[in-house]
Amino acid sequence: MQLYILPAGAPELPPRLRLTGDGVPDLRRHRYALDVTLAWDGLEVRRLFAAGGEARFAGYLAALPSKLHAWQEPRGIDLRSLSQAYPQILIGGLDFEH
Numbered sequence: 001m002q003l004y005i006l007p008a009g010a011p012e013l014p015p016r017l018r019l020t021g022d023g024v025p026d027l028r029r030h031r032y033a034l035d036v037t038l039a040w041d042g043l044e045v046r047r048l049f050a051a052g053g054e055a056r057f058a059g060y061l062a063a064l065p066s067k068l069h070a071w072q073e074p075r076g077i078d079l080r081s082l083s084q085a086y087p088q089i090l091i092g093g094l095d096f097e098h
Contacts, residue, residue, distance in 0.1 A: 001034065001082060014045045023082035030076060030083040039092040048096060056096050063098030 001021035008015050022033040048057050072078060076085025 001079075006037070012042060014040050014042045016040075021082035027081050028083035029078040029081045030085045032084050032087050034077070034079070034082040034084055035087065036077060036084065036089045036091065038094060039090065040094040040096070044095045059098045060096040067098075 001019060004018040004020070006016040006018055016037050016039040019036045019038070020034055047053060068079065071091060075089055075091065077089060078084065
């Protein structure tokens with residue numbers, strides 16, 4: 001799996017994180033290779049630079065593996081086989097709650 005940080009495309013858009021990967025085609029659960037972009041709400045990103053932001057982010061990072069697991073089935077993503085049901089998936093408007 002590869003991770004790419006995508007810079008903001010405009011001042012009101014926060015940077016995004018893109019996850020891609022291509023597992024063995026015969027072992028894919030879904031039709032398409034992994035291509036998921038995660039985008040966080042811009043106000044949430046700014047809140048990370050306020051008081052307590054570092055602790056919020058640390059808690060979010062600790063909870064992220066279970067969040068990723070919970071997102072898979074409803075969004076047609078299978079991280080194990082690096083496949084997904086749609087050509088590209090955007091999970092946007094994310095916050096840093098855990």
